[in-house]
Amino acid sequence: MSKSLATWFTPSLQTISRSAGRSAVAAAAYRACVKLIDQTTGLIHDYTRKGGHVETILIGADDISELWNKAELAETRKNSTVARELMLPLPDQWTDNERRECVRDIAQHLRDTYGVAVSGSIHAPNRHDRNNHVHMMFTTRTVDIDGTFGKKTRILDDMKTGEVSKLREAICKIVNAHAEKLDSDFYVYAGKFSDIDKNHIPTKHIPINAGGGYRNAITAQNAQITIHRANLATHEKKAELLKAELSNASILTTPESTPAPDAPRSVDVEKVEATPPAELESPFKRKKIPHACEIAYQKHQETLKKREQLEQLSKQWHKKYDELLAHEPTRTQRIFAKIGLGTEKIERYDLELVRAKKALSDIEHNKTVYQKILGDKNSLALIEQYNAIVSHNAKLWEAEAQALLAHSQKLERERELKEEQEREQATPAVDWTVGLDPTEDRKSYPKDIELGR
Known part of the structure; x- marks a missing residue:
């Protein structure tokens, strides 16, 4: 089954930092469309009236308010990074439950790989039933089974470590595995699309x-x-068909050569391969x-x-x-x-x-x-x-x-003409004299037989 490359799949990783005036509690409340109280400042962040929220999945925590208030309390510096966020597009053609299971597996991968706690807020599509996506916030510190915050996960701080690229590849692998299980033609890739399709x-x-x-x-x-x-x-498909036809024609029209009696058998006869058709050159230059x-x-x-x-x-x-x-x-x-x-x-x-x-x-x-x-x-x-x-x-x-x-129409006409010629050549000639005795009087046969009708 051919895969449809999701050219819009660009998973982006960003940080939520106090130096930018941001709060993990406020960000979580906005993405989950809930009301949360920041225990460090006393501010109330109420986004219950905000629409477009489907579900929030928690991995490594049981309560969203407790999780992000602890994340704020774990940091003491005024410019600390309090959370990371991964924004992922989700396939529009999948059901809510199928998208939910995919998000859960990605969140579990973050938990298993980096030991962080994750809250994934799935957002509904727009009015055209497109742009399904999830905001996955996860802690910058490890969180144990008791909810205690540990060391910073600094491996994701520097792009030079290559860990961000590995994370994107792992996410693509999870999404593609779900697509294959669902028999979906959805396919994502973390690199450049020209790596997959040279003519992209x-x-x-x-x-x-x-x-x-x-x-x-x-x-x-x-x-x-x-x-x-x-x-x-369409042009590439026609070119492949033409190559195959020329190759078959070359095999059918090549006569079987019989070596001369005096010719030494050790002489190698060079085999001439069929010349592939030249690519269609475009006279246009953008x-x-x-x-x-x-x-x-x-x-x-x-x-x-x-x-x-x-x-x-x-x-x-x-x-x-x-x-x-x-x-x-x-x-x-x-x-x-x-x-x-x-x-x-x-x-x-x-x-x-x-x-x-x-x-x-x-x-x-x-x-x-x-x-x-x-x-x-x-x-x-x-x-x-x-x-x-x-x-x-x-x-x-x-x-x-x-x-x-x-050009495609021309190739199609040539192919049809060639098929018609091959059918005419394959039709055997009819010999109307088969079964007649030449010694008998031809006058006794009907006139239409004499004329070969």
Whole structure:
């Protein structure tokens, strides 16, 4: 059974550290969608209303609150790393129970290998029934059977030890074992996909903060890559069929040679192998988008978005400023304010007016900055180059797809023609005179037999 490579499988390992202002109790409460009290600070972290949680699996502990409060108490330094987290995508096509068993085995592997306690919070998919994943938090110290925290597991601190790579490989092995047991075509790999498929064409990652134009351009490019992958697979399949046909034809058409009587038998006759068909050469050459062009395009899109938001904000402040001017206190009201009548109201008005003027001044300053960024000639040149390359590559993707389709159709027509010729050659000729006595009077036979009909 062919395996479907999970190209999105990127298990990421990160740390939860006090130096970044993070807390293991808060992180655990957020991922498990529960209410936890941090005993070291007294803070209450309540995420019971947060949706998207399926189940939290505990390995090496019985209570999530006790586990992570002990993890916090075990560390005394203000910049200590209090937990590690492993974020793992899960197969969307599996059932909840199948994903649960896989998560449990991964958590048990962490427990058995490093002696840590684990809480794995499985999160539900999105509205499109995709993006099933699990947040696996585990302690930075070993935890014995009684729940006592021991030494730090520093083997996972340094990427140079290679332990992180081993961990990823072990996780892939566990996931693939579950897939094989479930007869699923899901397959994950910890290394580069080009190691498995030399012709693998990678898609481009879209940053989470990418602008709309940049996102649409990369999405279109990735869609073309998907189409090209399918066409390339079709071409490779046709090429393999053609190789097999040429090899069989070479064997069938090679006459059996009979050595001459006087020729010495010790002479070796060199065997000529069938020449494999040449690979289809593409007349198209795609261009790689320079990194500077990508940065300029993305910055331009983000600036356009910020300028649009600034316009909305400017309208709101102008409206507020006009309202303030329309209700400006009169001279009489200000005179009474000096003697203590309506002073608070006048002061509040003056403060709001100052804030509105300051906001409008900042908005005008930002507009000038954005306009300068959007009008930068160097950036505009890079963006023009970016758009030209994207358009060029898109045209080549389409043209190459059409060329591959035409080539495949040509191979199919040649194969059908060859099969028809072979069938004609294999049909034996009919001898209509078989069984007739030539000495007999041919006039006694029907006329249609005489004519060979």
